Amino acid sequence: xxSDYLRTPSLVAEPLRLDHLAFxxxxxxxxxxxxxxxxxxxxxxTEQYLEINLRHWREHGFGLWIFRDQxxxxxxxxxxxxxxxxxxxxxxEVAYTVHACFWGRGYATEMGRLSLAVAAKxxxxxxxxxxxxxxKRSRRVMEKIGxxxxxxxxxxxxxxxxxxxxxxxxx
Numbered sequence: 296x297x298s299d300y301l302r303t304p305s306l307v308a309e310p311l312r313l314d315h316l317a318f319x320x321x322x323x324x325x326x327x328x329x330x331x332x333x334x335x336x337x338x339x340x341t342e343q344y345l346e347i348n349l350r351h352w353r354e355h356g357f358g359l360w361i362f363r364d365q366x367x368x369x370x371x372x373x374x375x376x377x378x379x380x381x382x383x384x385x386x387x388e389v390a391y392t393v394h395a396c397f398w399g400r401g402y403a404t405e406m407g408r409l410s411l412a413v414a415a416k417x418x419x420x421x422x423x424x425x426x427x428x429x430x431k432r433s434r435r436v437m438e439k440i441g442x443x444x445x446x447x448x449x450x451x452x453x454x455x456x457x458x459x460x461x462x463x464x465x466x
Contacts, residue, residue, distance in 0.1 A: 301360070301413075303405035306371065308360040311348055315361045318370045319345055327395035331430045333453055351377055357417050359390065362406055364397075371397040374406035376414040376422070381450055381457070386423045387414060389460075391436070398432065407440040411460075425455040434458070 301308040322328060323336035323344070336344065352358040359375040374391030381388075391406040407424075414422055424442050426433040434444075434456065442458035449455070 301409060302365070303362075303409050305365055305400070306362045306402060306405055306409075307365050307368075308362050308375075308406075308409055311345070311352060311359045311361060311373070311375075313345070313349065315370075315373075316342060316345055318361065319373065322370075322373065322392065322394055325395060328392065331427060331433060332392055333427075333451060348377070355417075357413055360406075360409075362393075362402065370394075371402055372406060374403075374410055376410050376417070376419060379423075381423065381425070382448060387419045387421065389414065389422050389424045389440075389442075391433075403433065403436045404439050407436055411440060420461060422460045423457060424460075425450060425457045428454060428456050 299310050320338045320341045323341045324338075326335055329335045348359045355378065357375065358377050359373050361370055362372050362374060363370050372391065372393035376387055376389055378385055379388045380386070389407055389410045391403050391410065393402045393406070411422070424437045425448065426437070428447065437458040442460045445457045445459045447454055448457045
C-alpha cells in the first residue's frame with residue numbers, strides 16, 4: 296500500500312484519482328445519498344466534479360480522498376479539506392459524503408477527523424463545513440468534530456447551515 300494512504304479506525308483513505316470515477320458516478324447517482332448534497336449528478340457532471348477536484352490536488356497538494364472500509368476494501372465515501380468559495384470568500388471546507396448504505400456506522404465522523412488532521416498538516420485554519428438545514432446527521436458530525444454553528448448561507452442556490460472551527464497548527 297502506498298505511503299499516500301491514510302487510515303482511521305475503520306477506513307483507509309486514498310487521494311482522489313481518475314480511476315475513482317466509477318465509484319463517484321455511483322455515489323452521485325444515488326438519490327438517498329445525494330438528497331443531502333443538493334441532488335443527484337449526471338455522469339457528465341460527476342466527471343467535471345472529478346476534474347475540478349483533481350486540479351485542486353495538483354494546485355494545492357491536498358483535497359478530497361476516497362474512503363474504503365478497511366475490512367472489505369469497498370469504497371464508502373469521499374471527503375477531505377478543500378478550498379471553496381462561500382459568499383465571495385475563499386474558505387477551507389471540511390467535506391464528507393458517505394454512501395447512504397453505510398450511514399450510521401460513524402464513517403463520516405472518522406472522515407471529518409482525518410480531514411482535520413490533513414488540514415492541520417497543511418497549516419490550514421479557520422475551517423468551515425456546511426450542509427442543508429434538515430441534515431441532522433451531518434450537523435451532528437460537525438459538532439462531534441468541534442465545529443460550531445455560525446449562520447445560514449446561500450450556496451449554489453441552496454440555503455445551507457454554516458459551521459466553523461478555528462484550528463491552530465502545532466509547530
